[in-house]
Amino acid sequence: MERIYYAGDRFLTGTEVARALVEYAAALARxxxxxxxxxxxxxxDGTLGVVNFLVGPASQLVTESLDGDAGEEIVDEPLVARLRALTADLAPMHPVARPSAVEPEGTSGYDWTDEV
Incomplete structure (x- = not known):
């Protein structure tokens, strides 16, 4: 479990949820x-609920790992996957050069060293 400190309050959520939220907030800030x-x-009181976080450049979001009797881990795999996908969408683009399968126009595959 993780405790999230946000806007003067604190909230308990799952470890993966908290980490994905922080990564997404950092990507938005960038x-x-x-x-x-x-x-x-x-x-x-142990009941489950939902909190709506506004995250971005001005977010002051801090998480803390909790051990012990914080309760059963909250797991929301679809949410974590969505946050990770949103984070990846915000990542800077890096072009990747790939070798061409087609020879550039004007090359014949002729070995010009045969003339020497």
Missing amino acids: QGSAAAIEIPVRHT
């Missing part, structure tokens, strides 16, 4: 953008 994301949380 882009100078913001988004609202709902994540599952465990309230102090």
Whole structure:
């Protein structure tokens, strides 16, 4: 479990959920953008709920790992996958050069060293 500190409050959620949220917030900050994301949380009385976080460049979002009796780990694999996909979409593009399968125009495959 992770405790998220945000806007003067704190929330318990799953470790993977918290980490994916922080990574997404960092990616948004790099882009100078913001988004609202709902994540599952465990309230102090043990009930489950949902909190809507506004994350972006000005977000002051901190997480803390909890050991012990924080309750059963909150798992939301579809949310984590969506946050990771959104984070990947915000990653800078890096061109990758691949060798061409086609010879450039004007080359015949002739070995010019045979003339020497």
